[in-house]
Amino acid sequence: MKITIWGDYITKFGELWDRSLEDLLKEAMEGAILEAKINVKEIEAVYVANMGAGRLDNQLHLGALASSLLPHYPPAMRIEGACASGGLAVIAAEQGLLSSSYQTMMVVGVEKMTDAKTAEATEFLAGAADFKREYGSTFPALYGILTLAHMKKFGTTRKMLSAVSNKNHRQAMNNPEAQFHKEYSIKEISQSQLIADPIRLLDCSPISDGAAAVVLTTKNVKGPKILGFGQGSDSLTLADRKKLTELGATKRAAMGAYKMAGISAVDVEMAEVHDCFSIGEILAIEDLGFFKKGEGGKATLKGSTADGGKIVINPSGGLKAGGHPVGATGVKQIAYMADLIRKGKVNVGLTQNVGGSGGTAVVHILGGGK
């Protein structure tokens, strides 16, 4: 049984002060249905990916909210896994389809974050860490520790980290829905404000509003296919990790996805990976098997992950320049890759979505564009 991405849609990402959470949900859902060119009643169920609407927008019960935007009120539920909420919701839908519970489902990811002050958003995001055992941490602080561990073991440099943001801002220039359309030099990134040493402002993905939706079906229709998927988990705290120079959850998720797809890392032409911080992309391209452990930073600085390199990483601009509306990100990665496949720009693409500092990871492999 094959799952096809029948339709997909990504809203503009950014500071969308004139748009509410519901506006974003509605735009993404209607956009995906229009793109699939289907009767809306073919949607049998809706899964909503979201982390913070209960806290930032005082709106829970997002399943019912999404369902009420459709005329036939299909069954709906919200799925939360911090920044991996989107990837997890897609996996849940795939399981619903493969179990034959449904034939056609919609997954929509949404987050409305920019109404909060920076300190409030920082505190909200810190909720993805272990509240009790990592008290006082922030997301940049946890990724700061991961960065220090990588620097210590492999000699990863400031310049290599900056090369990640430099490339992603450049690539976002080709994505009209990206939050930022501005390029930064390696020098500008390396001299930007320190947030949690050694992480600087231009290493960090932004606070964003946005939504993305996909229509998935097991019906025999044309379109990009889900070739494989996998989910991995790890300890919530860094203190309990066996290694700080890799995300074990990514490795486990990738193993499952590669096995299901019957391919290996060398077959992947493009990937959208979770660069919430620069080190996130370096860890991802190593843990997914695109580069040897410890070589990710060097490869990025050499241009091996940019257009024309060995493998194109984050053609959308990633989270860094594309934007990171938390619950929408995992769905956006899949929607963006599906669109590239549909346009014939890539044959086999991979997406990697991470929750927290690596407690959850989801990997998808898409193909079938030929």
Place this chain on the structure above:
Amino acid sequence: MTINPATYWRRNKEWRILLGKKGKVLFSTRVRVATERQEKWAPYCFVLADIEGKKYEMMGAGKEELKEGDKIVCTLRRLSEPTSEGLIEYGVKAKKVK
């Protein structure tokens, strides 16, 4: 994020065991943009430390700079601004042993 009194009481059972124990900083980052409740202390260090063979993550005491390899002692310090429930949160922070 506020610690409610019941959570705080449960957490204290673990924190008090750590008080006075010594260890070593494995990694230390300096938090310059903090959450609302810790803004007052920023910049402060957040460390991954080895305390008697077990790893813990905790804030550094005050604005003291902690570096990899520094010897530390677990000490009782204010964790955040007082909550609306009137709770003044004290907990374990890492202080450099000079």
